[in-house]
Every structure is written in structure tokens, then in C-alpha cells.
Amino acid sequence: MPDLKYDVLGIGNAIVDVIARAEDDFLVQQKMPKGGMALIDEARAESIYDAMGPAVEISGGSAANTIVGVAGFGARAAFVGKVKDDELGRAFAHDIRAAGVTFDTPPAADGPSTARCYVMVTPDGERTMNTFLGAAQDLHPADVDPEMVAGAAIVYLEGYLWDPPHAKEAFRKAATIAHGAGRKVALTLSDAFCVGRYRAEFLDLIKTGTVDLVFANESELKSLYETADFDTAAAALRADARLAVVTRSEKGCVVIGKDATVVVPAAPIGKLVDATGAGDLFAAGFMFGMARGRDHKTSAQLGALAAAEVIQHIGARPEVSLKDLARQGGLPI
Amino acid sequence: MPDLKYDVLGIGNAIVDVIARAEDDFLVQQKMPKGGMALIDEARAESIYDAMGPAVEISGGSAANTIVGVAGFGARAAFVGKVKDDELGRAFAHDIRAAGVTFDTPPAADGPSTARCYVMVTPDGERTMNTFLGAAQDLHPADVDPEMVAGAAIVYLEGYLWDPPHAKEAFRKAATIAHGAGRKVALTLSDAFCVGRYRAEFLDLIKTGTVDLVFANESELKSLYETADFDTAAAALRADARLAVVTRSEKGCVVIGKDATVVVPAAPIGKLVDATGAGDLFAAGFMFGMARGRDHKTSAQLGALAAAEVIQHIGARPEVSLKDLARQGGLPI
Numbered sequence: 001m002p003d004l005k006y007d008v009l010g011i012g013n014a015i016v017d018v019i020a021r022a023e024d025d026f027l028v029q030q031k032m033p034k035g036g037m038a039l040i041d042e043a044r045a046e047s048i049y050d051a052m053g054p055a056v057e058i059s060g061g062s063a064a065n066t067i068v069g070v071a072g073f074g075a076r077a078a079f080v081g082k083v084k085d086d087e088l089g090r091a092f093a094h095d096i097r098a099a100g101v102t103f104d105t106p107p108a109a110d111g112p113s114t115a116r117c118y119v120m121v122t123p124d125g126e127r128t129m130n131t132f133l134g135a136a137q138d139l140h141p142a143d144v145d146p147e148m149v150a151g152a153a154i155v156y157l158e159g160y161l162w163d164p165p166h167a168k169e170a171f172r173k174a175a176t177i178a179h180g181a182g183r184k185v186a187l188t189l190s191d192a193f194c195v196g197r198y199r200a201e202f203l204d205l206i207k208t209g210t211v212d213l214v215f216a217n218e219s220e221l222k223s224l225y226e227t228a229d230f231d232t233a234a235a236a237l238r239a240d241a242r243l244a245v246v247t248r249s250e251k252g253c254v255v256i257g258k259d260a261t262v263v264v265p266a267a268p269i270g271k272l273v274d275a276t277g278a279g280d281l282f283a284a285g286f287m288f289g290m291a292r293g294r295d296h297k298t299s300a301q302l303g304a305l306a307a308a309e310v311i312q313h314i315g316a317r318p319e320v321s322l323k324d325l326a327r328q329g330g331l332p333i
Numbered sequence: 334m335p336d337l338k339y340d341v342l343g344i345g346n347a348i349v350d351v352i353a354r355a356e357d358d359f360l361v362q363q364k365m366p367k368g369g370m371a372l373i374d375e376a377r378a379e380s381i382y383d384a385m386g387p388a389v390e391i392s393g394g395s396a397a398n399t400i401v402g403v404a405g406f407g408a409r410a411a412f413v414g415k416v417k418d419d420e421l422g423r424a425f426a427h428d429i430r431a432a433g434v435t436f437d438t439p440p441a442a443d444g445p446s447t448a449r450c451y452v453m454v455t456p457d458g459e460r461t462m463n464t465f466l467g468a469a470q471d472l473h474p475a476d477v478d479p480e481m482v483a484g485a486a487i488v489y490l491e492g493y494l495w496d497p498p499h500a501k502e503a504f505r506k507a508a509t510i511a512h513g514a515g516r517k518v519a520l521t522l523s524d525a526f527c528v529g530r531y532r533a534e535f536l537d538l539i540k541t542g543t544v545d546l547v548f549a550n551e552s553e554l555k556s557l558y559e560t561a562d563f564d565t566a567a568a569a570l571r572a573d574a575r576l577a578v579v580t581r582s583e584k585g586c587v588v589i590g591k592d593a594t595v596v597v598p599a600a601p602i603g604k605l606v607d608a609t610g611a612g613d614l615f616a617a618g619f620m621f622g623m624a625r626g627r628d629h630k631t632s633a634q635l636g637a638l639a640a641a642e643v644i645q646h647i648g649a650r651p652e653v654s655l656k657d658l659a660r661q662g663g664l665p666i
């Protein structure tokens with residue numbers, strides 16, 4: 001087995017978030033399903049951008065946010081994802097490296113621009129997303145370095161990788177290398193619409209043990225098993241998955257293992273400002289705990305802590321040191 | 334006199350802020366004078382960007398922030414400034430238009446990229462700025478539309494316009510047109526280092542009545558008259574200026590007229606998060622009051638209200654409606 005160089009290596013769509021506040025009326029006018037993530041083409045991207053309010057640009061991308069969170073706890077983290085060599089691509093690369101993450105994927109020299117996610121944050125703090133995949137479309141298996149994957153304790157993959165044409169091959173390649181090197185593979189189901197697009201394939205990944213750890217929120221879980229009943233879906237997931245964590249917003253989370261189920265409450269917050277990144281940062285804390293050999297409960301508490309931090313401000317990346325936050329909260333780091 | 338189309342027209346450097354949190358140690362290592370604004374070339378910009386932490390990109394520019402604030406109060410506002418036709422330039426144009434500001438200056442098709450200001454926010458909320466002027470260098474007198482200027486009650490100009498080679502000609506052209514049309518001209522001294530660069534010219538603008546209203550903070554005022562004594566400097570400004578407002582951070586402001594001096598306290602805040610834009614937004618509120626025919630005290634209260642909003646979050650543009658805020662605060666709008 002090669003030396004362990006990283007605690008977590010993430011592979012995902014490299015995206016810059018363009019975040020604006022919006023009223024619920026705006027979502028209705030624009031026919032945006034609230035709380036969801038829609039894929040859009042460049043023409044629609046321009047039309048949304050023209051209509052939306054003043055925005056801020058902050059690096060995002062689901063798996064990228066998670067990996068930044070892992071690094072924020074003080075762990076060794078790396079990311080693989082495709083930007084273009086343009087201003088937003090350079091901002092993405094700067095931000096993730098400045099957060100302490102190894103990021104070596106060469107940017108695309110031509111083709112579509114760096115991926116952007118137009119995020120509308122309604123007054124209730126909920127986020128509604130529209131993603132133009134752009135350069136993220138060009139992530140190929142060749143971008144996955146076998147040595148890097150084999151040197152990571154956990155490889156973390158996002159369900160959104162099923163959207164770009166070749167990224168799922170990169171996903172499968174990474175999973176095969178990781179298991180060949182005795183490493184773990186984690187998957188987030190990303191969002192309920194994504195599960196709707198790729199349900200059969202995601203179930204196959206889980207049932208065949210291609211992934212060892214599954215992250216899902218309540219609506220993704222229900223979409224996966226096409227049921228409105230949480231307990232039914234959770235029982236099905238227990239039967240299918242080696243280990244799974246289901247996040248339930250303010251109700252906390254449920255860690256579903258083969259032997260035991262652990263319920264952990266959400267961490268207290270002041271005001272919900274922007275829900276973007278809640279699930280991403282939960283996964284960061286949980287995997288950080290796992291990488292440090294913590295039990296499920298402690299790992300979930302670390303996840304809850306990170307999620308609570310990120311929803312109290314605009315943007316999906318932590319604004320303070322998660323390591324310090326965990327220390328202040330009496331959690332092991 | 335042409336019809337009044339705008340309450341305030343601003344002319345300034347069109348800049349995107351790249352904002353990161355930084356410790357005081359970082360400023361020392363990077364030899365950045367705390368609280369100041371330094372002009373940097375592209376090589377230094379890259380070196381700073383490489384060294385600084387994860388950042389967010391938010392449209393900025395001193396006069397542009399002010400004009401967005403004026404629009405936020407519900408007034409008619411326009412801005413003249415030069416971006417390049419690149420990603421950050423398009424973001425700048427989108428954000429200022431989405432805030433309700435008329436912005437028609439054609440972007441530069443080639444030449445340096447859109448101006449960026451690298452803003453380091455230290456734990457005390459103070460901001461330290463490094464500006465790469467980029468495309469803002471290319472603002473020319475031809476970018477100033479005489480009809481637009483003549484149709485604005487107040488033309489607002491920033492001292493920073495003395496930095497790009499041709500922008501001060503644009504400034505002088507606008508001032509001449511405004512006075513020819515019976516309009517008012519306002520100037521902000523921008524920052525103490527800027528005053529140091531152009532002291533004689535700024536004093537000339539004030540003494541000759543080229544500007545009718547001067548905005549300065551305490552350190553700019555002291556720099557202008559090269560004295561450490563506030564009262565001495567204020568007395569000199571009273572003698573030289575038709576009307577001036579000196580902002581003093583948490584001590585509030587002083588409106589210095591020929592006949593009377595009015596002291597107005599700062600508006601209360603929760604926590605100082607990022608001081609960027611405090612002076613800019615004060616000027617917005619004050620000029621909005623003036624444009625609505627309010628007295629000096631009420632205008633200064635509107636300024637204090639806007640400044641208080643912008644320093645309680647990251648970025649120099651208001652995050653909520655200033656109109657609503659003024660209404661809630663019992664101020665006339």
C-alpha cells in the first residue's frame with residue numbers, strides 16, 4: 001500500500017458560485033424549483049444573470065466545499081476538478097489552494113468558461129441553484145492521478161459527477177484504484193433531482209459496494225427509494241449500504257450502520273443566513289472524524305459543527321477555522 | 334437648464350474588490366500600511382493574490398459604492414467608470430445595473446483587465462487595500478456625456494480619479510459642465526495617501542469653488558492641512574470650503590458650513606465586520622438627503638445609517654434596502 005498522503009481526496013465539479021438575495025416571487029417568475037439544483041445552458045445562464053440582483057462571487061462546488069472543510073479541520077486534503085484558464089478559474093484555484101488544499105488539475109486552455117452556479121438565497125435562508133457546467137464538462141479519467149488516489153484514506157465523490165459526460169468514468173476509475181489500494185470510497189447523492197436522473201446507477205454503486213459510505217439528505221433519500229416515508233427509505237438504505245449518513249436539517253442526522261443507528265442533533269445556530277454548503281460541510285466534518293478514527297457519534301458532531309458554521313453566512317466555504325471551532329466546542333481534533 | 338434626470342451622477346474607478354480575512358502579521362510581512370490604499374502594478378497584484386487567503390469577489394470602487402447607495406435609498410443614480418470586457422468587468426456592470434444604477438460607459442475591448450482591489454480585513458474589522466488600476470486607467474474625458482452630467486443634481490467625484498492618467502481631465506470636464514448647468518459638484522478626498530499625492534490640486538479645487546461639497550475623514554482632513562490637530566484642520570476647511578463633511582468613524586461626523594457646524598453621532602451597530610465602504614455609504618446617504626432638500630443634520634443621519642449598514646457585513650455595497658432601513662429608523666425618504 002502506498003504511503004498515506006491525504007486524509008480525503010475529493011473529485012467533483014469545480015464551480016464558482018454567483019450568489020444573490022432573491023424574493024420567493026423571483027423563483028416563481030423564473031420557474032425555479034425552490035431548494036433544488038437545475039442544470040442550465042449558457043443562454044439560460046445569461047438570462048438568469050441579467051434578471052438577478054447584485055451578486056458576490058465565491059468559490060463553490062459541492063465536493064470542493066467539502067474538501068476545503070476537511071482542510072479547515074487541519075487534515076490533509078486534495079481536490080480534482082476542471083476549471084478553464086480564465087478569471088473565475090484562477091479565482092477557484094486560488095481559493096482552494098489558499099485554504100490549504102492540494103489542487104493540481106490542469107485548467108482547460110480553451111472550450112467553455114469556468115462553471116458557475118447562480119445561487120438565489122431567499123429570505124428564509126434557503127438556496128436555489130442553477131448550474132452552468134462549462135469547463136467542468138471536460139473532466140476526464142486522465143485527470144485522475146492513480147498515485148494520488150491510492151495515497152488518500154478516503155476518496156470522496158459527488159453524485160453531480162454523473163452530469164458531465166466523462167466525469168463518471170473518472171469517478172469509477174478513482175473508486176477502482178482506491179479499493180485496489182485498500183482505501184475507502186464515499187459518495188454524496190448531491191440532490192434529489194440528481195438522484196432522479198441517476199437513481200438506478202446510484203443504487204447499483206451502493207448495493208455493489210463500489211461506495212463504502214453514502215451521504216444523503218432526507219429528500220435525496222426519499223427520491224432514491226421513491227417513497228415519501230422516511231423510515232421506509234432509511235430501512236432500505238440500511239439493507240443496501242455499508243454505512244450511510246442521512247442529514248435532516250434542523251433535526252440533525254442519522255448514522256445508519258449495519259449494526260447500529262446513531263441519531264445526532266444539529267448544532268445550535270444564531271440565524272440561518274444561507275443554507276448553501278450545509279450538506280457539504282457536514283460531510284467534511286464526518287469524514288474528518290472518520291479519518292481520525294473517531295466513532296460515528298463524534299464524527300457526526302464534527303459534521304454538525306461545520307454545517308452550523310457555514311449556514312450562518314453567505315457562501316459555502318467556512319469563514320473561520322473549523323479546527324478552532326471544534327476545539328472551542330470540546331470536540332477532538 | 335436640461336431636465337433633471339438623476340439625483341446623483343458618480344464618476345470613479347470601476348473596481349472589483351477581492352476580499353479576504355487576514356491577520357495583522359500578514360500586513361506586516363507584506364509591508365502594507367494598515368487602513369490605507371496602495372496602488373500596485375500587475376506583478377505585485379499577483380504576488381499579493383498568491384499570498385492571501387481564500388477570497389470573495391464583490392463589486393466595489395469608492396464612488397461606485399456611493400452611487401449604489403444613492404440608488405438604494407430610491408434615488409435616481411448614474412455612474413461613469415471604465416471596466417474591460419472580461420469576466421470581472423461583466424460582473425461589475427451586472428452588479429451596478431442590478432442595483433438600479435444607470436451605467437453606460439463602454440468597456441475597453443483590450444488593454445489591461447478590469448481593476449481589482451485586494452482588500453485585507455483584519456480581526457478588528459479594519460480594511461487595508463491594494464489597488465491594481467487596470468482598465469480604470471483608460472477612463473477618458475470622452476467617456477463623460479455632457480447631457481448626462483447636466484441632467485444630474487449633484488456630480489460626485491472621487492479623489493482617486495487623480496491616479497489614472499486622463500481621469501482628472503474627465504473630472505474637470507464634468508465639473509465645468511455641471512456648474513454651467515447650475516448643478517452641484519461634490520468631491521471625496523478618498524484617502525490620506527491620495528491626499529498626500531495630490532494635496533495642492535485638491536486644495537485648489539476646494540478654494541476655487543470647483544467643488545461645492547467636500548467629503549473627508551479625519552485622517553484625510555489632517556493630511557490635507559498637514560496637521561495632527563483636528564480643530565486646526567477643521568477651521569482651515571471651514572475657511573476654504575463652501576460645505577464639507579468630516580466623518581470620524583465611531584465618533585460620528587461634523588458638517589462644516591459657512592454659517593454653522595453640525596455634529597451628528599454615528600448610528601449604533603452590532604459588530605464591526607468589515608469597515609470597507611463606510612465613507613462611501615456615508616456620502617451616499619448625505620447626498621441623498623441633500624438631493625431631497627433635507628437639512629444638514631438629517632442628511633448626515635441618513636449617511637450615518639447607510640455607513641452603519643455596510644460595516645456590519647463583508648463588502649462595500651449594502652445588503653438590504655437603505656430605503657426600508659431609513660423608513661424603519663424614522664428618517665425621511
